[in-house]
Amino acid sequence: MKARLSLTALLALSSLALADVRVGVVVSATGPAASLGIPERNTVALLPQTIGGQKVIYTILDDASDTTTAVTNARKLIQENKVDLIIGTTTTPASLAMIDVAAESKTPMISLAASETIIKPVDARRAWVFKTPQTDALMAAAIVQHMQQNKVKTVGYIGFNDAYGEGWLAELQKNAAARGIRVVATERYARTDTSVTGQVLKVLAARPDAVLIGASGVPAVLPQKTLKDRGFAGKIYQTHGVANADFLRVGGKDVEGAILPAGPVLVADQLPDSNPMKKVGLAYVNLYEGKYGKDSVSTFGAHMWDAGLLMQKAIPVALKKAKPGTPEFREALRDAIGSTRNIIGAHGIFNLSATDHLGLDARSRVMVQVVGNTWKLIK
Amino acid sequence: MNIFDPGIFPILTADGLTNGAVYALLSLALVLVFAVTRVIFVPQGEFVMFGTLTLASLQLGRVPGTLTLLLVLLAISTVLNVIEALRRGDQRAAGLTGAAGVALGAGLWALTTTLAAAKAPLLVQVLLTLLLVVPLGPLLYRVVFQPLRNASVLVLLIASVALHLVLVGIGLVFFGPEGSRTPAFAEGNTVLGGVTLSNQSLLVILVSALLMLGLYYFFDRTLTGKALRATAVNRMGARLVGIRPTAAGSLAFTVAALIGALSGLLIGPSIAVSYDTGFLIGLKGFVGAIIGGLVSYPVAALGALLVGLIESYASFSLSQWKEVIVFTLILPVLLWRSLSSKHHDEEDE
Numbered sequence: 001m002k003a004r005l006s007l008t009a010l011l012a013l014s015s016l017a018l019a020d021v022r023v024g025v026v027v028s029a030t031g032p033a034a035s036l037g038i039p040e041r042n043t044v045a046l047l048p049q050t051i052g053g054q055k056v057i058y059t060i061l062d063d064a065s066d067t068t069t070a071v072t073n074a075r076k077l078i079q080e081n082k083v084d085l086i087i088g089t090t091t092t093p094a095s096l097a098m099i100d101v102a103a104e105s106k107t108p109m110i111s112l113a114a115s116e117t118i119i120k121p122v123d124a125r126r127a128w129v130f131k132t133p134q135t136d137a138l139m140a141a142a143i144v145q146h147m148q149q150n151k152v153k154t155v156g157y158i159g160f161n162d163a164y165g166e167g168w169l170a171e172l173q174k175n176a177a178a179r180g181i182r183v184v185a186t187e188r189y190a191r192t193d194t195s196v197t198g199q200v201l202k203v204l205a206a207r208p209d210a211v212l213i214g215a216s217g218v219p220a221v222l223p224q225k226t227l228k229d230r231g232f233a234g235k236i237y238q239t240h241g242v243a244n245a246d247f248l249r250v251g252g253k254d255v256e257g258a259i260l261p262a263g264p265v266l267v268a269d270q271l272p273d274s275n276p277m278k279k280v281g282l283a284y285v286n287l288y289e290g291k292y293g294k295d296s297v298s299t300f301g302a303h304m305w306d307a308g309l310l311m312q313k314a315i316p317v318a319l320k321k322a323k324p325g326t327p328e329f330r331e332a333l334r335d336a337i338g339s340t341r342n343i344i345g346a347h348g349i350f351n352l353s354a355t356d357h358l359g360l361d362a363r364s365r366v367m368v369q370v371v372g373n374t375w376k377l378i379k
Numbered sequence: 380m381n382i383f384d385p386g387i388f389p390i391l392t393a394d395g396l397t398n399g400a401v402y403a404l405l406s407l408a409l410v411l412v413f414a415v416t417r418v419i420f421v422p423q424g425e426f427v428m429f430g431t432l433t434l435a436s437l438q439l440g441r442v443p444g445t446l447t448l449l450l451v452l453l454a455i456s457t458v459l460n461v462i463e464a465l466r467r468g469d470q471r472a473a474g475l476t477g478a479a480g481v482a483l484g485a486g487l488w489a490l491t492t493t494l495a496a497a498k499a500p501l502l503v504q505v506l507l508t509l510l511l512v513v514p515l516g517p518l519l520y521r522v523v524f525q526p527l528r529n530a531s532v533l534v535l536l537i538a539s540v541a542l543h544l545v546l547v548g549i550g551l552v553f554f555g556p557e558g559s560r561t562p563a564f565a566e567g568n569t570v571l572g573g574v575t576l577s578n579q580s581l582l583v584i585l586v587s588a589l590l591m592l593g594l595y596y597f598f599d600r601t602l603t604g605k606a607l608r609a610t611a612v613n614r615m616g617a618r619l620v621g622i623r624p625t626a627a628g629s630l631a632f633t634v635a636a637l638i639g640a641l642s643g644l645l646i647g648p649s650i651a652v653s654y655d656t657g658f659l660i661g662l663k664g665f666v667g668a669i670i671g672g673l674v675s676y677p678v679a680a681l682g683a684l685l686v687g688l689i690e691s692y693a694s695f696s697l698s699q700w701k702e703v704i705v706f707t708l709i710l711p712v713l714l715w716r717s718l719s720s721k722h723h724d725e726e727d728e
Contacts, residue, residue, distance in 0.1 A: 194646055198693070198695030
């Protein structure tokens with residue numbers, strides 16, 4: 001009798017434990033996208049352990065920047081860990097592949113990848129999918145606008161020979177055509193190339209007013225260095241993929257003067273006090289650097305932080321409707337995230353709707369220049 | 380603009396030769412390791428990565444993770460050697476090996492931590508980098524390949540791929556996801572026949588040429604080098620005349636690690652090397668080695684130079700197809716080799 005009682009108590013306890021909110025995280029902590037995935041993973045440790053009075057359990061899996069692994073991880077999180085929400089993953093191809101898994105199991109998912117195709121158009125499958133990073137389209141528009149304001153008439157392009165480089169080239173061509181700027185040279189290189197002299201000579205031969213380098217991380221230093229070595233005097237634009245401390249550390253004086261769009265969190269301390277993102281951005285930066293050391297913060301981790309903010313707002317709403325671990329809770333959570341209004345994140349102000357599962361506008365980007373080996377906000 | 384424009388062609392050629400020189404060094408290492416141990420040494424590029432990133436860590440005043448790897452490998456190989464000596468019943472040798480391992484490890488640790496903290500001058504750091512990276516070669520041979528020395532080429536290849544993945548993973552843990560650059564050994568430019576060349580690329584070509592000459596001297600004039608060549612030609616015969624195959628293998632790996640680390644030091648100033656950079660550089664050296672049929676040193680070196688040149692011209696004319704062109708080069712070469720050479724496998728012996 002006593003044994004049975006304790007067994008019942010144990011069962012009661014375990015069902016109570018099941019009521020915890022379970023969040024599955026997939027990031028690319030290894031592989032080519034590791035420089036984005038590692039700060040994202042690190043940020044998970046800064047997210048709250050209880051939301052709306054419920055304990056939150058995070059399960060983090062690494063997809064090694066690999067699409068197949070990302071899908072396997074997503075299935076594992078849903079079937080074995082019974083998660084209520086998936087955050088991830090870092091790269092666009094893997095995120096696209098995870099959409100089916102999320103839709104099939106009716107689990108809301110917040111992607112941390114850039115491409116617009118992850119959330120657009122919002123169809124039956126994408127009804128479960130959200131994302132926090134700015135789209136390349138948003139960033140490219142800012143670059144081309146800056147070019148037009150600075151009387152750039154012709155632009156050359158050197159970019160990665162992969163999805164990142166191709167995506168940026170497409171956005172550049174679309175935006176440049178709309179603003180009457182000609183793209184006069186398009187060259188590709190691989191992130192492990194030991195030299196881009198050939199590409200740079202070809203671009204220089206077309207005599208562009210400015211050059212956009214469609215690359216991410218430290219491999220983006222090489223084209224800029226080579227351009228300068230070969231005497232290019234025009235403006236050099238980079239993408240927001242270089243917005244981390246390593247780019248400045250490795251680039252040194254070779255990347256001086258680079259102009260790029262970035263999330264406001266990159267220059268949070270330089271934003272005017274009237275900007276609502278300043279407080280959120282600084283709070284995140286201080287929290288992250290407090291745990292991982294000075295100058296360790298990058299903008300990529302802040303996408304995870306923003307996903308966390310969406311989650312913190314949505315979970316209490318969903319908790320009123322259903323118990324965690326049930327399909328009803330996941331649906332309520334999806335609806336709650338999808339109707340987020342005016343959440344001030346580190347990267348922008350989120351206003352989601354039935355047709356827009358990102359919800360960021362032009363306030364989510366600022367133009368930044370490398371001056372004196374540090375990021376300087378262009379006012 | 381045409382590729383043969385006088386303002387462009389010489390620059391591309393010089394650029395191709397600079398990269399080709401590094402690929403050539405790596406292809407020599409690949410041929411050497413394969414000839415002596417039958418290992419297709421996929422992780423050759425990882426030595427390049429460890430070379431650059433170890434120096435970069437030292438530059439930042441940090442103790443490079445390479446030291447940890449070195450000490451762990453040293454510990455494992457010491458234990459293996461002690462066990463082997465005990466099995467032979469040679470307790471004195473076992474004790475000596477153990478003591479030597481511990482002393483060596485402690486010495487390396489003390490030296491590295493002191494010099495890293497002191498931010499020693501560049502030359503000292505370069506020497507320390509070599510001291511940390513080069514022993515990885517023989518130690519990896521002792522721990523991974525020596526126990527497999529009688530396995531088939533396929534098993535050795537699988538072990539070598541596995542080792543490559545392990546080393547890349549270790550590189551990520553030690554050096555982080557983003558790459559690093561090392562300071563230039565030579566600043567400025569030199570004008571040669573109307574073409575401006577950076578002193579750094581001249582240095583790369585010069586050091587590579589010297590290293591190749593050194594290797595030629597080593598293989599042609601010294602007894603150790605000749606022993607290595609003998610092992611490559613006929614393992615059994617070499618053994619019969621008293622050359623220990625494990626010693627030859629260990630030496631081949633030492634040379635490979637030295638070449639890799641030096642290549643890493645040479646390219647470090649021009650590009651940012653990250654934990655996964657090594658593989659593709661090694662692969663281009665491998666294309667050169669394949670052109671040499673994995674046996675001929677001069678043909679492999681020339682093949683690798685050709686890879687560098689083609690890469691440079693292709694990056695100007697058809698940059699989006701560059702990698703395709705470079706790696707497609709291997710197909711006609713393989714076809715020609717399989718048609719022209721008589722196939723004989725050493726395992727049939």
